[in-house]
Ligand SMILES: [Zn+2]
């Protein structure tokens with residue numbers, strides 16, 4: 001089968017690979033029906049993900065149909081429509097038992113799909129730990145609605161949960177791209193008074209106003225003052241940083257009120273420093289890292305109930321054979337693209 005792969009030295013391209021087979025009793029083979037491209041794929045291309053394996057098939061955001069299951073998988077059958085978690089995890093180790101699946105101790109635990117083991121930009125994918133990694137898509141939820149549940153939306157759900165949002169809070173999300181919007185939409189479900197999304201791109205601010213009207217999109221200039229003015233205690237009660245630049249990092253701790261929770265969901269391309277002498281006494285709580293992606297079930301229930309719908313983020317749909325064009329459009333952020341859907 002044709003697979004779109006990481007070739008090293010900033011290159012991606014096609015390869016011919018055999019169809020995957022079950023290699024463990026907890027595996028499943030899934031026929032991909034829709035996949036997407038994530039900024040992390042571009043990070044792999046750019047060499048910023050050292051553990052990415054040379055030649056690996058890319059793609060870790062997908063929905064599909066179960067084709068075959070290993071011996072010990074009982075809750076899934078061939079023909080079931082499923083969403084796939086970005087992370088595969090054993091469910092039994094110290095970290096998994098606490099929900100910290102990103103740090104699963106198993107060999108194929110954590111972010112493996114489309115990074116260390118072959119991913120979704122092919123007709124079939126082998127999913128390890130299918131009993132924890134696959135979630136049935138409820139009837140009435142489309143592929144497009146379910147596509148982002150395993151990664152981008154899971155990140156939003158995870159970040160909003162870490163942010164410890166209470167009713168009446170002011171929440172600041174920095175970055176109005178797909179991850180930021182998912183953070184904002186999930187934060188909204190926690191009952192805050194307002195969710196402000198800071199985004200530099202005017203087109204993206206318009207996109208938010210049009211498709212996600214519960215979020216208030218503001219530009220970076222004046223954003224900190226705006227947040228301080230509208231919040232009850234001199235700054236945001238919770239901040240989610242989803243932009244990933246030195247400026248956005250600074251905004252995260254500047255716009256937060258004392259004792260706020262600051263969630264760093266962004267991936268940076270270099271180290272960040274905190275002016276700890278100036279911040280002494282502000283007593284912020286920082287929570288950092290990559291998503292513990294195990295929220296598909298909760299998200300899909302919210303989608304099925306009509307409370308959550310981030311499908312407008314899929315602004316462009318391409319066929320599998322046009323994957324290169326999809327990568328080009330996505331990486332160059334042309335034509336107002338947020339996310340692309342790749343149909344098989
Ligand atoms: Zn991703």
Ligand SMILES: [Zn+2]
Nearest residue numbers: 090093096104
């Ligand atoms: Zn584990």
